[in-house]
Amino acid sequence: MRIIAACNSVISSTLISALAVLATLAAASAGERFSTRYSASLTAFLGLDTLRIEQAARDVWLAHPSLLKQWELISAEANATYNGALNTIEVSPALTLPAGSLESGKRRLKTVPELLADSPAYAVHVTTVFHELAHAEYDVLVEEGATAADRRLFSLIEREIRPSFASRFPRVSSEVAVSEYFAYFHGAVLELLFEERHQLLFYNGIDPLTGACLPLRSLREKARELPLREFLELNGLGAGDETPYAERIQVDYVFVQGRDLALSIGEPGHFRPEWKAEFWRHFEAFYQPPRNRLALLQALREDAALSAQVARCRATLLVER
Numbered sequence: 001m002r003i004i005a006a007c008n009s010v011i012s013s014t015l016i017s018a019l020a021v022l023a024t025l026a027a028a029s030a031g032e033r034f035s036t037r038y039s040a041s042l043t044a045f046l047g048l049d050t051l052r053i054e055q056a057a058r059d060v061w062l063a064h065p066s067l068l069k070q071w072e073l074i075s076a077e078a079n080a081t082y083n084g085a086l087n088t089i090e091v092s093p094a095l096t097l098p099a100g101s102l103e104s105g106k107r108r109l110k111t112v113p114e115l116l117a118d119s120p121a122y123a124v125h126v127t128t129v130f131h132e133l134a135h136a137e138y139d140v141l142v143e144e145g146a147t148a149a150d151r152r153l154f155s156l157i158e159r160e161i162r163p164s165f166a167s168r169f170p171r172v173s174s175e176v177a178v179s180e181y182f183a184y185f186h187g188a189v190l191e192l193l194f195e196e197r198h199q200l201l202f203y204n205g206i207d208p209l210t211g212a213c214l215p216l217r218s219l220r221e222k223a224r225e226l227p228l229r230e231f232l233e234l235n236g237l238g239a240g241d242e243t244p245y246a247e248r249i250q251v252d253y254v255f256v257q258g259r260d261l262a263l264s265i266g267e268p269g270h271f272r273p274e275w276k277a278e279f280w281r282h283f284e285a286f287y288q289p290p291r292n293r294l295a296l297l298q299a300l301r302e303d304a305a306l307s308a309q310v311a312r313c314r315a316t317l318l319v320e321r
């Protein structure tokens, strides 16, 4: 699964000022931002600390996509874009809901459960939004050197990564390419966590899309092996549970200005593993993601509603035996 987003950079200054006014009008009220509920739901769903998204969102607005499309600032097919000139995120209206009163015209990002209720492809939609929020984070925090971790990453990007992109991919802007890599990296972490969550739930006899109990024979067998307390909670898969996610994240391609840039190892001048390690280190410093499947399992066990569902499904198995 690859997330492709169009990211625009060339617009006229007249439109910039006109749009800046619109963006201000569309800004969320103080306290809750357009991203707040989305962020909180990601924390509950995948065990990520999302304070960083809220920090970036202080300087970013959710724009009105219909006007931007009318003025051809974003492509009609794009589900979401980030515009660095305007500090605006534009997402398909299908991924947002009215925030506050309808008359205000304000909108907010849908939460993960709201996107799940809409479509089985919800993880793609969550990740698309996360990709654009990562562009915002890169623009207003990383490039600005907001923290020591940002300065460290940005220095590596400027010293080594951008020159490498510039020489390998001379037809695209290296500045845009590094921002895309940052956003794709964020997206890749989220995709992996979604895959892992789905795999864990399936293995534990719960349909990850519907929450329905799956009467797996393997679980009935487990009932004979495990103490009741362990049987009633989510269990790991065993093999691979401790493999660090840092080793599993891989960004092989980034899509920049209509071109796929191949970065995988084996390609000439590939994206060096130590660069990728720095992106993980930077991500980890702010989002504190689960480091492996066991850590994700721990985060999921802390979800009270999910734990109750697991216990209900297990009880069903016991009754049917």
Ligand SMILES: [Zn+2]
Pocket (backbone or CB within 6 Å): 005, 006, 007, 131, 135, 180, 183
């Ligand atoms: Zn992008």
